[in-house]
Amino acid sequence: MRPFTYLHAKSPAEAAALAAQVNGARFIAGGTNLLDLMKLEIETPTHLIDINGLELDRIEATAEGGLRIGALVRNTDLAADSRIRKDYGLLSRALLAGASGQLRNVATTAGNLLQRTRCPYFYDTYQACNKRQPGSGCAAIGGFSRQSAIIGMSDACIATHPSDMAIAMRVLDAQIETVRPDGTTRVIAVADFHRLPGSTPNIETTLAANELITAVTLPPPLGGTHIYQKVRDRSSYAFALISVGAVIQTDGTGRVALGGIAHKPWRVETAESAMPKGAKALSEQLLAGATPTHDNAFKLTLVERSLASVIAQARAQA
Amino acid sequence: MDHRDLIPISRRKFLIVGAVTAATVALPPFICAEASAANLARPIKSQVSLCVNGQFLALDLDTRTTLLDTLREHLKLTGTKKGCDHGQCGACTVIADGRRVNSCLTLAVMHQGSKITTIEGLGTPDKLHAMQAAFVKHDGYQCGYCTPGQICSAVAMLNEIRQGIPSHASANLTDQPQLIASEFQERMSGNICRCGAYSNIIEAISEVAQASV
Numbered sequence: 001m002r003p004f005t006y007l008h009a010k011s012p013a014e015a016a017a018l019a020a021q022v023n024g025a026r027f028i029a030g031g032t033n034l035l036d037l038m039k040l041e042i043e044t045p046t047h048l049i050d051i052n053g054l055e056l057d058r059i060e061a062t063a064e065g066g067l068r069i070g071a072l073v074r075n076t077d078l079a080a081d082s083r084i085r086k087d088y089g090l091l092s093r094a095l096l097a098g099a100s101g102q103l104r105n106v107a108t109t110a111g112n113l114l115q116r117t118r119c120p121y122f123y124d125t126y127q128a129c130n131k132r133q134p135g136s137g138c139a140a141i142g143g144f145s146r147q148s149a150i151i152g153m154s155d156a157c158i159a160t161h162p163s164d165m166a167i168a169m170r171v172l173d174a175q176i177e178t179v180r181p182d183g184t185t186r187v188i189a190v191a192d193f194h195r196l197p198g199s200t201p202n203i204e205t206t207l208a209a210n211e212l213i214t215a216v217t218l219p220p221p222l223g224g225t226h227i228y229q230k231v232r233d234r235s236s237y238a239f240a241l242i243s244v245g246a247v248i249q250t251d252g253t254g255r256v257a258l259g260g261i262a263h264k265p266w267r268v269e270t271a272e273s274a275m276p277k278g279a280k281a282l283s284e285q286l287l288a289g290a291t292p293t294h295d296n297a298f299k300l301t302l303v304e305r306s307l308a309s310v311i312a313q314a315r316a317q318a
Numbered sequence: 319m320d321h322r323d324l325i326p327i328s329r330r331k332f333l334i335v336g337a338v339t340a341a342t343v344a345l346p347p348f349i350c351a352e353a354s355a356a357n358l359a360r361p362i363k364s365q366v367s368l369c370v371n372g373q374f375l376a377l378d379l380d381t382r383t384t385l386l387d388t389l390r391e392h393l394k395l396t397g398t399k400k401g402c403d404h405g406q407c408g409a410c411t412v413i414a415d416g417r418r419v420n421s422c423l424t425l426a427v428m429h430q431g432s433k434i435t436t437i438e439g440l441g442t443p444d445k446l447h448a449m450q451a452a453f454v455k456h457d458g459y460q461c462g463y464c465t466p467g468q469i470c471s472a473v474a475m476l477n478e479i480r481q482g483i484p485s486h487a488s489a490n491l492t493d494q495p496q497l498i499a500s501e502f503q504e505r506m507s508g509n510i511c512r513c514g515a516y517s518n519i520i521e522a523i524s525e526v527a528q529a530s531v
Contacts, residue, residue: 003362004362006362006364006425031423031428035423035424035425050427050428076483085491089491096484096486101471101474101478102405102408102411102418102471236503237508
């Protein structure tokens, strides 16, 4: 790990302003992903701005009937919040399907959205990776690609986004609140937050430089049956091969997003009208244009079968 | 902030860039002074106060020092083990302010004023913690390397169930989670046992859970 200076910020706006003054500054909250990458010198910040203690750790009701989740609410606390468990079960389920108890106790809501890919070629600093070192190439293309994306990727990158929580946030149409170094704030729809890799896979979100997430808001509850189904190589503490997050109403309509298959949570709103027709029709529309490799073509089948399972579970619970 | 060009040139430009972009908030002088003097080539020190197993300590640490290395290398509390050092194995699990955490994935400077409990703080050879005694009774280990982390994790995990925190194994999100083996297995998945003592570990945890009901 490279040496760095370290400072506690006193307010979100101050944190953003301070970050803008030091080339190579990073915010640190839970640190479970950042420190992991700093040990490998994939992340090499010169200055850490600790934002723990900024009182962004509360979940409050909004005037619209939704919830405002502070950026620093830990994954455990978010999953265990009685309002989330009752009205946004998909979010609880997605969080509890991710990481381990130890990690969930520390990892934050904002940090979860910002976690970086688990592509093995990103982690192996001896391999080419356009995300880690722009212009160096992509060793995953033509390499071992069982875990890689099957849709939305580019010639520069076939990595997937690892977050379970983000899949639920995408289905729930969450909004991300931020503050910028000049003190101005804005709201970014989670749909617009994560980027496809294109020619710049190193740029993963639409956050501007030194922009700090302060909260994530949820619209009023959708009702319906909430299901998060994650398929992985072991039954706990593993990243998804694929995952399905869905909210399905009693009439068979609903919303769905897929994890483990793309550079961002994969939701195609126009495909959702196919949900009442069943998994095959829905899967075909969600995955139209998919270009899997030989190693991960199984994900197409896995998505369709998981969608069938989720739709059947929703019918049984309706 | 997601600069990918953090090579020495950018660090030499550290002060210049800071001066050019200086806005309304001034950086504390020590940040610039440290960065300038050292060019970030040598360690940066920071004062950290911790309460470890009931003992208050003031330490002067390299900012890079993880909580794990603080315990093992500075405080010589070597009960906490370094396995993978990347949060994947759970051997480094300690209880920080009542919660189990991977001590390898958190910095000591992030724990200013925290109460840390390690395996040495749970029990002593003469007076074992109930979970330690149960691990002995049920032979919940072979080589023993993962055991301190397993025990710290298990103690905090039972508290999480008592607090009503659900898990992936909970059938219903809104009910009080049960003290049953399937819950323990899911909740202990962040602690890997390379010897495979899992079934005995679950028996040890089950005994402590039942005794405390």
